[in-house]
Amino acid sequence: MLATYGIIIAAVLGLTVLAVVFAVGLAVATAKFTVKVDPLVEQIIAALPNINCGTCGYAGCQAYAEAVAAGKAPPNGCVPGGQLAAHKIARIVGLEAGATDARIAVVHCNRSGVKPLVDYKGLQDCKAVLLCADPLYECAYACLGLGTCARACPFGAITTSKEGLPVIIESKCTGCGICASVCPKDIITVEKDTSGVHIQCKSLDKGAIARKICQRACIACAKCAKICPVNAIEIKDFLARIDYNKCVSCGKCVPECPTGAIGDYRQMRRKKSDAA
Amino acid sequence: MPVAMTYTMGIGSFFTIMLSMVFVSNFVLAQFLGLCPFLGVTKRTDSAVGMGLAVIFVMTMASSVTWIVYHYVLLPESVSGFNIFSGIVGKNTSLELVLKTMSYILVIATLVQLVELVMKKNTPALYRALGIYLPLITTNCAVLGVALLNTTNTSEVLDFWAATIQGFWAGVGFLLVMVLMSGIRERIDMLPVPEAMRGIPIAFICTAMMALSFMGFGGLTG
Numbered sequence: 001m002l003a004t005y006g007i008i009i010a011a012v013l014g015l016t017v018l019a020v021v022f023a024v025g026l027a028v029a030t031a032k033f034t035v036k037v038d039p040l041v042e043q044i045i046a047a048l049p050n051i052n053c054g055t056c057g058y059a060g061c062q063a064y065a066e067a068v069a070a071g072k073a074p075p076n077g078c079v080p081g082g083q084l085a086a087h088k089i090a091r092i093v094g095l096e097a098g099a100t101d102a103r104i105a106v107v108h109c110n111r112s113g114v115k116p117l118v119d120y121k122g123l124q125d126c127k128a129v130l131l132c133a134d135p136l137y138e139c140a141y142a143c144l145g146l147g148t149c150a151r152a153c154p155f156g157a158i159t160t161s162k163e164g165l166p167v168i169i170e171s172k173c174t175g176c177g178i179c180a181s182v183c184p185k186d187i188i189t190v191e192k193d194t195s196g197v198h199i200q201c202k203s204l205d206k207g208a209i210a211r212k213i214c215q216r217a218c219i220a221c222a223k224c225a226k227i228c229p230v231n232a233i234e235i236k237d238f239l240a241r242i243d244y245n246k247c248v249s250c251g252k253c254v255p256e257c258p259t260g261a262i263g264d265y266r267q268m269r270r271k272k273s274d275a276a
Numbered sequence: 277m278p279v280a281m282t283y284t285m286g287i288g289s290f291f292t293i294m295l296s297m298v299f300v301s302n303f304v305l306a307q308f309l310g311l312c313p314f315l316g317v318t319k320r321t322d323s324a325v326g327m328g329l330a331v332i333f334v335m336t337m338a339s340s341v342t343w344i345v346y347h348y349v350l351l352p353e354s355v356s357g358f359n360i361f362s363g364i365v366g367k368n369t370s371l372e373l374v375l376k377t378m379s380y381i382l383v384i385a386t387l388v389q390l391v392e393l394v395m396k397k398n399t400p401a402l403y404r405a406l407g408i409y410l411p412l413i414t415t416n417c418a419v420l421g422v423a424l425l426n427t428t429n430t431s432e433v434l435d436f437w438a439a440t441i442q443g444f445w446a447g448v449g450f451l452l453v454m455v456l457m458s459g460i461r462e463r464i465d466m467l468p469v470p471e472a473m474r475g476i477p478i479a480f481i482c483t484a485m486m487a488l489s490f491m492g493f494g495g496l497t498g
Contacts, residue, residue, distance in 0.1 A: 014349055017360070020380055022386040022441075026393075033393040062404065124465040151465070184471050 005047035022177045040069040042091060047088035048081055049152040053176035055079040055190075068093060076100045080155075080174035091131035103175025104269075105157075105168050109143040109185075110261065112201050138213040141202040143187045150195075151178035157249035170268060196249030197242065204237045211259065218261040227231040278319045278488050286386045290441055295446035299493035303418045304453045304488055310418030313409050314454065315479055323405040324458035328451030330406070332393070332444065334413050335422050339443025342423040343436055350375055371427070381414070388414045422446045456486065 042066035052060035056077040058067055068089060073186075075089035076098040083100050090097035106178035114137045122128055126148040129136055136144050145164030157172035159180060166188065168178070177190040187202060201220060203210045207219035220238040225231075232246035233253060254264045299357040303309045310331075318328040353359040392410055395403045403410065413419060425446075426439040434442065460482050469478050 005376065007370060010371050014371055014375055014384070016377060018345065018349065018382055022382060026386060026389055027395050029390050034395040035397050062400075123463070124468050125467040128466060 020249055037067045038066070041065045041189055043092045044068050044216070047085050047092065048078055049174070049176075051080060051152075051176060051178070053080060053154075053178050055175070055177050074098060077264055079103055080176040082174065090253040102193040103177070103190045104170060104173050104195075105175065105179050105188050106191050106195075106198045106263075107142075107143070107166050107168060107188055108198065108200050108202050109165065109187045110214070111139065111145070111163065111165060112135065112143055112214055114214045115137045125215075126184050134235040139203055139205070140208070141185065141204060141219070142214070143185060143239045149183050149188055152178050154178065189245055194249070195242075195244050195247060195271060196264065197247065197251055197254060198263045198265065199233075199240045199261060201239065201261045204239055206238050208255045210238070216259050216261050218257075219259060219260060222247075222273045223258065224262060227252050229257045243268070284359040286451055289438070293438065294315075294445045295444050295493075295496055296340050296368070297442055297454060298449040299490065302449045302453060302490055302493075303421065303446050304450060304484070304491040306419065307418070308487075309421045310450060311483075313412065313416055314457065314483070315476060316412075317406065317409045318458040318461050318479070319464060320405075321455065323402070323449070324454040326391065326399075327409060328401040328447070328454040329393050331408065331450050333391060333415065334384065335447035335450070336440060337387050338384050338419055338423050339426050339446075340436065340440040341387070342380050343426055345379050345383060345441040346372065346376070346427040350379065354477040376424075376428065381421055384419050384423070385414045386405030387430060388466075405479055408485075418446070418450060431465055448454050457482070460486075 006021050029222075039266075040251055042065075042204065045061055045170065048061045050061045054060065054062045056073070058064040058077075058078065061078075062075060068075055068077070071093075073105065073224075075093060075095050078088040078089070079084045079101060081089075082215065083097070086100050087098040092112060116137050117181075118133045118136050120129060120133050120136055122132065124146050126144040126146045128147060129144050134140075134144075136142075143165055144208060145160065145166075147158075147160050147166070149166050150158040150160055154176070156171050156175070157169045159167050161167050175190050180186070180188045180190050185202070191198070200220035201214075201216070203214065203217050205213075205217070207221065210217035211219045218238075218240050220235050220240065220248075222235045222240070224237055224240055225233040229250060230246050230248055230254065232243045234243065235241075249266055249269075251266055252263055254262050297303075301307055304311065304314050313327055313331070318324045348358055349360055351359065352370070388411060391413070392403075393411065395406075406456075422443050426434055426442055457479070461479060464478055464482070473481075
């Protein structure tokens, strides 16, 4: 009997002594390494999408939340979070939300009838192509179509069409701009989601050459620039460029383009803004 | 402290411990311990390295602390020559049988808490990258495994330094396969893997092939 009690006492005592020793050790370590966290920061992080896109100008959601809690950043800085996140954060820090800057990704390539120069069998990644097999297509500015943007998208808002071009699902796109930053050819840009027309070509080839290799290239004929009532289009380096600060999305340039290089998104975007 | 046990460890055997722990009986690929963090944190190389380093620290510390706990708290005085309870509860308790696992887990949990505190303070980015896997080192069977292999599940009795070094190299072996695997998985991400095989399935197949190749080290220590 005594032997049985002995082992129970020893076990309880042993574990208690060990636990007390470790607890004291941890208490000392906690005192030394403690980090003070503003409770607001955690609440703000919970209101953010936490995809660390960096569109707000801070190094990730944590840094932005810390800046907001410290009063250094406005509550409406999160582009993917949109108006909803702005309202939540504003309520947490007790400020006015303010208007958010809703944005959307735009693909600037049609690559119509462009022949491939290389039969590429390597890593299915645009950045890998850039290292060893560029240019993949006759048009050196064309979309490589291997889906690096689609894999990078944290919202699954990019699919790839039959021709291997990225297609933005506008209802899912939050305008975080991660796709634009991973695209090695700068095919994708992020614009205001109210913008209705986009030049869907990145080719800086001279008009005649661009026309020869791609049926829907911008040939720098400047017809769009001439018809634009607000002078928002400018031709530079054989490519039309839209100044979105001036563009009113009237759509007059769309039928004017002889190659159909200007994409018309007005219908789609208007529906979206009506619904919202 | 008087030591009654005879410890048979020479300088040359430290090299054997290294080869054995890193290659021949690698914890992940030969003993299949710690597969959860091995598959969970190997998506990116930088977090794999961070996890590997944290595990090296915990394994080394756990090895030495559990060795002390086993020999001077759990083993009866008649075997190890010293026991802190020898004056209180008699000479022949069998604490090593009842308290072994529990006290080892206590040691490991404490060490993991310590690592967490230090990381939160000094490397907050890494702390966030590791996420849930950092506290999960507590239940990483590789850490408990190395503590058991150092004390009870061993053919020869290891001394304190041999146990510590074995823990350290076991951690290095873990870091090695973590880094190898993360490199492989970063490349697999870009390959046209069939839909059904993406992610964990293809990672397991790679693990199996790595384990096969690690069997080639089996002849090193005879």
